[in-house]
Amino acid sequence: MRDLEPKTVQQRSDARRAxxxxxxxxxFREHGFHGASIAKISQACGMSPGHIYHYFENKEAIIEAIVAQDLERMLTLNSELRSASDVKGALIERTAEGVQGKLDPQAAGLQLEIIAEAARNSRVAGIVETADRNCRASLAETIRNLRRAAGFEDTETSIAGMVEVLAAMFEGLQFRTIRNPDIDKDVVIDMFRRVIHNLLSQPPGEAAMSPAPGSKER
Known part of the structure; x- marks a missing residue:
């Protein structure tokens, strides 16, 4: 029975943190970061403020834990994609999952609140930037692997550009779902799949060789 006790304590601790x-x-979603006091969080979870401080030093630490959860999901997704026999096909197939997640207004509202606080709060900015850096590195590895499997050798600058395009596409949906709650998810999913296929299938250097429509060649 003694061997079970530490695990039980850890399970209880994890449950309380969750x-x-x-x-x-x-x-945070209802009141914003500054409006969501520890007292309100305490009331919402049915614990005393002291009990909350036992698990989290302050609200920034709570945000750090939320961001860490999101990062872990993304790292797991990229790991699963890299283990697929057809990495590009798996990535395109799971596009629907990513689009639906970003178009969830509840999740979007929370993420936008965190980003807004990061613009004001240097500690939160550091938390967000670190998570983003780790996420980008993981996605870059995924793209690099699938591109090499297709016979392409890209520069790190090119890989980083692809990562930023994909990040901007998906993160931009969080703004769109707030501004346009009636957005057609099926249409967006189909368009995203096409764009991702084209982006990841393009030979190295082709974008640099062909000027964008409307641009002036020098």
Whole structure:
């Protein structure tokens, strides 16, 4: 029985942390970061403020845990994609999952609140930037692997550009779902799949050789 006790304690601790994070997430969405006081989070999760401080030093630490959860999901996704026999096909197939997640207004509202706080709060900015850097590195590895499997050798600058395009596409949906809650998800999914296929199939250097429509060659 003694061997079970530490695990039980850890399970209880994890459950309480998850309970706090769920309550904090709801409060951040409803009241904003500054409006969501520890007292409100305490009331929402049914714990005393002191109990919350036992698990999280402050609200920034709560945001850090929320961001870490999102990062872990993305790292797991990229790991699963890299283990697929057809990495590009798997990435395109799971586009629907990514689009639907970004078009969830509840999730989008929370992410936009965190980004807004990052613009004001240097500690939150550091948390967000670190997570983004790790996420970009993981996605870059995925793209590099699938491009090499297709016989392409890209510069790191080119890979980084592809990563930024994909990040801008998906993260931009969070703004769109707030501005246009009636957005047609099926149409967006189909368009995203086409764009991603074209982006990842393009030979190295082709974009640099062909000027964008409307641009002036020098």
């Amino acid at each position: 309970q706090i994070l769920t309550a904090a997430t709801d409060c």
